[in-house]
Amino acid sequence: MTKQVKIGNLYIGGGNKIAIQSMTNVPLGNFEKTKQQMIALQQAGCDIVRFAVTDKESCKNIGNLKQFVTMPLVADIHFDASLAISAMENGVDKIRINPGNFPKDQLKKVIDSAKQHDVAIRIGVNGGSIEKSLNNLTHEEALFLSLKNQVEEIEKLGFYNLVLSAKSSSVLKTVKLARLLAKNFDYPLHIGVTEAGPLEQGAIFNAVGIGSLLVDGIGDTIRVSLTADPVKEVEVAKTILSATEKGVGATFVSCPKCGRCAQDLEFYANSVYNFVKTLKKPIKVAVMGCEVNGPGECASADLGMACGKGKVAFFKKGQVYKIVDETDALQLFIQEIKDFDAD
Ligand code: SF4
Numbered sequence: 210m211t212k213q214v215k216i217g218n219l220y221i222g223g224g225n226k227i228a229i230q231s232m233t234n235v236p237l238g239n240f241e242k243t244k245q246q247m248i249a250l251q252q253a254g255c256d257i258v259r260f261a262v263t264d265k266e267s268c269k270n271i272g273n274l275k276q277f278v279t280m281p282l283v284a285d286i287h288f289d290a291s292l293a294i295s296a297m298e299n300g301v302d303k304i305r306i307n308p309g310n311f312p313k314d315q316l317k318k319v320i321d322s323a324k325q326h327d328v329a330i331r332i333g334v335n336g337g338s339i340e341k342s343l344n345n346l347t348h349e350e351a352l353f354l355s356l357k358n359q360v361e362e363i364e365k366l367g368f369y370n371l372v373l374s375a376k377s378s379s380v381l382k383t384v385k386l387a388r389l390l391a392k393n394f395d396y397p398l399h400i401g402v403t404e405a406g407p408l409e410q411g412a413i414f415n416a417v418g419i420g421s422l423l424v425d426g427i428g429d430t431i432r433v434s435l436t437a438d439p440v441k442e443v444e445v446a447k448t449i450l451s452a453t454e455k456g457v458g459a460t461f462v463s464c465p466k467c468g469r470c471a472q473d474l475e476f477y478a479n480s481v482y483n484f485v486k487t488l489k490k491p492i493k494v495a496v497m498g499c500e501v502n503g504p505g506e507c508a509s510a511d512l513g514m515a516c517g518k519g520k521v522a523f524f525k526k527g528q529v530y531k532i533v534d535e536t537d538a539l540q541l542f543i544q545e546i547k548d549f550d551a552d
Pocket of ligand 1: 464465466467468469470497498499500501502503
């Protein structure tokens with residue numbers, strides 16, 4: 210088990226719940242848009258939000274943004290150490306620095322400020338920004354060494370409130386690197402496949418990468434990187450946690466439908482799924498096409514529906530408790546889920 214690290218009002222590592230994080234994709238200087246995006250992310254189930262800091266002026270928005278969300282705020286810093294200090298002075302809970310472009314002579318100043326403001330630091334190396342001095346090494350060796358050197362420098366300054374990450378756009382390299390970090394450090398790990406592409410590809414790359422690590426017990430906070438609305442990152446992250454049985458929200462089951470089902474199962478499944486994924490309560494829901502696998506899947510679900518000829522059977526904990534007409538089935542089933550959730 211890793212150490213526990215405090216980030217604002219949240220603890221990660223040390224066996225705590227795996228935190229979902231995402232990143233805003235609008236300039237921090239645009240207060241309204243940043244605020245709206247942060248609120249939407251939190252409502253979707255995001256636990257930690259990061260934003261790019263590119264100028265000192267926009268750091269003045271940090272304090273105001275904290276009034277609209279309870280999630281810890283993280284400043285993403287590249288090139289300019291003074292931006293890290295400005296972000297900390299304005300109230301961020303964590304900063305992310307990248308050894309590939311961080312000015313080493315400024316490290317002490319930044320660490321002193323992190324100590325003073327009780328701010329955590331993620332050292333995040335990335336395949337897209339490897340230190341030039343390590344160019345003679347392989348991709349993985351360079352990323353690992355870059356991170357290790359920076360951890361040692363920071364520890365020498367007496368600072369240990371660290372989270373680590375080593376990311377690549379290659380799923381296999383990401384997994385290999387994270388395993389290497391887990392073997393060599395006991396700081397919490399931030400995992401995810403970086404620059405993973407648009408929604409469809411990015412979701413799959415991240416599911417394979419993050420999922421492989423989570424089933425091995427590696428990873429304390431996850432970020433699904435997508436070229437898409439950041440809320441989608443949170444939705445995909447929740448699904449990965451559900452698939453690896455690490456999540457706290459809903460689990461959804463539906464069959465692919467075959468010729469035995471004469472009803473619009475795809476519509477039922479999508480409608481129920483879109484509702485269920487917004488729930489915070491751990492609930493398992495099944496939407497099934499017929500009596501072949503319907504009763505079996507519904508048996509392990511809190512609530513289930515299985516189609517028949519013009520009728521739909523509702524299951525609660527494996528027992529049929531209601532049979533309704535197919536025309537009313539969807540609306541009535543969603544109401545049943547609402548009642549269960551409110552119970
Ligand atoms: S549950 Fe029934 S409808 Fe769904 S795939 Fe299986 S056999 Fe086909």
